[in-house]
Structure formats: C-alpha cells, structure tokens
Amino acid sequence: MKKxxxxxxWIGFGIVVALLAVAPLVLPEFWRRFLTEILIWGLLxxxxxxxxxxxxxxxxxxSAFFGLGMYGAAAALLTVSPPNLWLAVGxxxxxxxxxxxxxxxxxxxxxxxxFAITTLIFSQIFYVVIFTWTDVTGGENGLTFxxxxxxIPWIYSTPFTNETLHWFVLxxxxxxxxxxRRITQSPFGMVLQSxxxxxxxxxxxxxxxxxxxxxxxxLSGVFAGLAGVLYAIQNRFAAPDFVYFLVSGETVIFNxxxxxxxxxxxxxxxxxxxxxxxxxxxxxxEYYLIPVGIIFIAMVIxxxxxxxxxxxxxxxR
Amino acid sequence: xxxxLEILAAIPYDQILIQTxxxxxxxxxLALVASGLTLIFGIMDVVNFAHGELFMLGAYVGxxxxxxxxxxxxxLAVATLVVALLGAALQIVTLRPLxxxxxxxxxxxxxxxxxxxxxxxxxxxxxxxRKIEEPITGGFPLFYLExxxxxxxxxxxxxxxxxxxxxxxxxGTWGIWIRATTQDRVMAQAMxxxxxxxxxxxxxxxxxxxxxxxxxxxxxxxxxHAMGLDWVLKAFIVVVVGGMGxxxxxxxxAIFISLLESYASIWVSPAxxxxxxxVVLILTLLIRPTGLFVPTPK
Numbered sequence: 240m241k242k243x244x245x246x247x248x249w250i251g252f253g254i255v256v257a258l259l260a261v262a263p264l265v266l267p268e269f270w271r272r273f274l275t276e277i278l279i280w281g282l283l284x285x286x287x288x289x290x291x292x293x294x295x296x297x298x299x300x301x302s303a304f305f306g307l308g309m310y311g312a313a314a315a316l317l318t319v320s321p322p323n324l325w326l327a328v329g330x331x332x333x334x335x336x337x338x339x340x341x342x343x344x345x346x347x348x349x350x351x352x353x354f355a356i357t358t359l360i361f362s363q364i365f366y367v368v369i370f371t372w373t374d375v376t377g378g379e380n381g382l383t384f385x386x387x388x389x390x391i392p393w394i395y396s397t398p399f400t401n402e403t404l405h406w407f408v409l410x411x412x413x414x415x416x417x418x419x420r421r422i423t424q425s426p427f428g429m430v431l432q433s434x435x436x437x438x439x440x441x442x443x444x445x446x447x448x449x450x451x452x453x454x455x456x457x458l459s460g461v462f463a464g465l466a467g468v469l470y471a472i473q474n475r476f477a478a479p480d481f482v483y484f485l486v487s488g489e490t491v492i493f494n495x496x497x498x499x500x501x502x503x504x505x506x507x508x509x510x511x512x513x514x515x516x517x518x519x520x521x522x523x524x525e526y527y528l529i530p531v532g533i534i535f536i537a538m539v540i541x542x543x544x545x546x547x548x549x550x551x552x553x554x555x556r
Numbered sequence: 557x558x559x560x561l562e563i564l565a566a567i568p569y570d571q572i573l574i575q576t577x578x579x580x581x582x583x584x585x586l587a588l589v590a591s592g593l594t595l596i597f598g599i600m601d602v603v604n605f606a607h608g609e610l611f612m613l614g615a616y617v618g619x620x621x622x623x624x625x626x627x628x629x630x631x632l633a634v635a636t637l638v639v640a641l642l643g644a645a646l647q648i649v650t651l652r653p654l655x656x657x658x659x660x661x662x663x664x665x666x667x668x669x670x671x672x673x674x675x676x677x678x679x680x681x682x683x684x685x686r687k688i689e690e691p692i693t694g695g696f697p698l699f700y701l702e703x704x705x706x707x708x709x710x711x712x713x714x715x716x717x718x719x720x721x722x723x724x725x726x727x728g729t730w731g732i733w734i735r736a737t738t739q740d741r742v743m744a745q746a747m748x749x750x751x752x753x754x755x756x757x758x759x760x761x762x763x764x765x766x767x768x769x770x771x772x773x774x775x776x777x778x779x780x781h782a783m784g785l786d787w788v789l790k791a792f793i794v795v796v797v798g799g800m801g802x803x804x805x806x807x808x809x810a811i812f813i814s815l816l817e818s819y820a821s822i823w824v825s826p827a828x829x830x831x832x833x834x835v836v837l838i839l840t841l842l843i844r845p846t847g848l849f850v851p852t853p854k
Contacts (some may be wrong), residue, residue, distance in 0.1 A: 349841065351798075353796065367830055
C-alpha cells in the first residue's frame, strides 16, 4: 500500500512538471509570463514554508532575503561585462545568505509573535538602507540591467528566449522543491518538526534548538534569495519595492492560502492569489486587495489548513 | 583640553533643546498608540497588525467630521467613537472565532484586516494627502523658532488620555474585569466576568486610542492611506523594547525612542533616523529580550 501511493505521488509529480514544461509552447504570451511569475513567487513562498510549516516560525521578513537576492544578482550583472548568469546566481545567493545569517542570529533568540515582529523590522531596516543609499542601489528608481545569456560554463551559451527562460525557472524551482522536500524528510527536518510540535521537549532531549533554528532560517533565506535572482533575471530590474514588507506579507498569504507544511501548497497559493488579483483587478482596478483581503481573512478563519491542507500527509510521504 | 572645548562648542545646544521638545511630543503620541497595542496583546494575545490602519482611519474620520462641522474637538470625539465601534465590530467578526486557536493565526487575520482597511482608505479618499487644520494657532519663541503651542497641547492631551485610561483600569468596573482577565482568563470566566465581551471592549478601547492619536497627530503631517505602517512599526518596536503587555514600560520606551530619533535627525535625514530605533531594538533583543523597562524577571 505504502509503496503504491509513493509511486502514485511520483507519477503525479512527473505529470505536473511535464504539464508545466509544455505550457509555454501552447499558452499565449501573457499567460506564459504569468505562469513563470507564479513559479518564482511560489519558490519564495515555498522557502518560507520551511519556517512557517515545518519549524513553526512565521517570518514576516522574507522580502529582505528576496530583495537581497535581487540586488546581489543586479550587482553581479552590472559590474561584470558581459553579464554572467552563474555569477549573478552566486552573488544573489551570497547576498541573501549574508542577510539571512544576520537576521537569524538575532531573531532566533525569540519565539512566536516576537520572531514575526523582529523579522518584519529587520526587513524594514534593509528597505530603509536600500531606499536611502541612492549612490549604490539607485534609491527609489532601483537598478536596471541586461539579461545574461543562458550558459553552461565554457561549453555553451545562448541568449534567453521566452521559452528557455520559463524552462530555466521551472528547472530551478523543481530542483529547489526536491531539495527542500529532502531536507524536510531528513533527520534535520525531523528535528525542525519536533521544534514546531514541542520546543521545550526537543531541547530537553538534547538538541541545540537555537542552532537548528539559525540553520533553518538561513536555508529558507537562501531559497528566497534564489527566487529573487530569478525575478531579477526575468524582469531585468531590481527595485526597493520588492524589499518592502508588503512582499513578506504576500508570501505569508501564499502560504496560508495554499496550505502550510506541504511545500507545493505555497506554490498553489501563489497561483491562486495571483489569479484572484488578476480577476479582481478587472473590476476593482488597483483596489483588488479589498476583496482578496476579505477572502484571505475568511480562509484564515474557516479554512486554516489552506487549499492543499487535506493532502498534507500524502504530500509529505 | 582645547579639543574638548572645541567639541563642547560644536554641540548645537539650541537644536538639542528643540529636538528634546519635539521628541517628547511625538513620544507622547507614540505612547498613546503603543499603549493600545500593548493592552490588546497583554489581554488577548493578539498582535494587532491593523493598529496602524485604525490610527489612519481615525485621522480620516477626523478630516471628514472637521470638514462637515468645523469643530476639531467634535472631530476628535466622533473619530474616537466611530473607530472604537469599528474595532468592536472587527473583533466580533474576525477575532472572536479565532479565540483559543494558535495566537499566530491572529497575526494573519489582523494582517488581512490591515490590507483591506488600507486599500479601502485609498479607494475612498484617494492618494492625495489631506490636511487637518490646527485647532490652536500661535506659538511661543524658542531660540530662532516660533514653536507652536498646539504641539504642547498634543503632548498634554495624550498624557491626559493615558492617565484617564490608567484610572479606568485601576478603579472602573470594566477596568477591574480587564485586569482580572489578563491575570487568569479561565478563573475570570468562572467568577462570572463576560470574558468575550471584555476582549471586545479591550479591542474597542485600543482602537479608539489609536484613532484619537491619529486625529491629534493629523495636523502635524498630511493624512494619507499609508501613514499607518510607519506608526505600527514604531509601536511594535516600542512594545518590544518596553516589554510586551507592560503599559508603563511602553510609555517610557515610546518617549525614549522618540527622543533618540529626534536627536539623530539633527545630523542625518529623518528617513535615516528611523534606523536608530531599529538599532535600539536589536540591542534590546541582545541584552534584555524581555524589554528594557521591565523589572528583571525572577
């Protein structure tokens, strides 16, 4: 029985990835771009699910990791000529990891609500720094740059087309999903889940809880930074708006809508949110957050496990 | 020696005095905002993300009533009442069903409320900042400035409201119920205190206080839909630095942080002065995570 449902899981996984891979060939340009964005925001949400769903810490500061990934990539793309894809990815990850270490060191001393507030305030610190340090970050206007070529170092290099960009994003997101899934199922991930269930007991058994939390925040931050790099490559600009706390808030919304503790749930949540935004902005123009916010509150109250919550145990098999 | 004298002479005493007065004035307003926030947290375990939006809505109701009647004091009273009622309604509809669930879900719910309220204000009042006229004009000379009396009135009024609130908590029937609920929710219920309504009342009072500070602060800056976020962030910092759920600590922390920011803005731009309060927060978390202005826990 167990073996069969595992097989069913991998077949389902394969079908979804295949559908996402074929999508850009059949979808019109607008919806292809839409799908790519869902994947990128989904990666951001998935990274924060490692904290919210598996470790029980709500982070309201993921925009800082996302933004630093973006600005790290921007720095690499602007200083090195010709722009190099892997250097951008590397710089973005280093930037996000540095910020994540800084944030993790301070904020993991605190629990629950205090953790949420502290991460929020840290992301605002980085927002203020980026917003006011005009010489380096471009201030309010942000930075624009050229898109690097898709390359395998020393072997092959070709400019990104719309389709290859989508496939690149899909490959990165799929790989991240598999890595995060492996992490949550590893002994390390089990310790994180036991911290979520009962922190005191985990400590009493002898696990250095703080160290585990720091590593969890850093891992989460690195994947959020990766999402930032992808977004920078897709849109060819970095702006302080993406470091603003609203992005962190949306990340939490994606998680809650899709179902925390499932990893795929946040991606579905991101898709659901972006679709709602698309649908409501037809009627409410820029005020779409009024109906979307009401739906969100209703989901928090009546559907706390989110859209995919019913499948949580199945997805974590 | 000469170098020390030079440094002493370089200190801008007049500016420091002006900034001290400024810091105390904003500190009192911040204390009014933060005391509602800390009260709601201390009693209901709810981190009210929408607190800044209640502040902002208070200011807008103030703008509307002022335009209709021309009386600032009427606007202050009406805004406080209207937003307090709105707060009660919000609490009944969204927070009451969450009672007894993980406190983290209340962060999510109030975050949703703040998004809705903020966009509602943008929709209703537009992106252009509105102005509230000062009810008291004129000022007194302070060095090279004509310092407006109104700012001192704000500080005084905030102190009066906080004082009245403290007396209410100490002697009023509902105040005693509120304190009893803070100490032991289950026991309070067993003694016949209507705990769910105490929660509603607390949320309404907190909302009303936020609205009152919004109207009072309105004349100093423009009223716009995004003004809430700055305040809720600052209030969060104050509440953490002052110790969550600790009224006296929040007031001390509010004045402390506002003074530091005012002094910092002598040398750097106000946008960067905000970083000072962030640094205070980080240091607090490092040295005394329970809060700077609370007795050492045993």
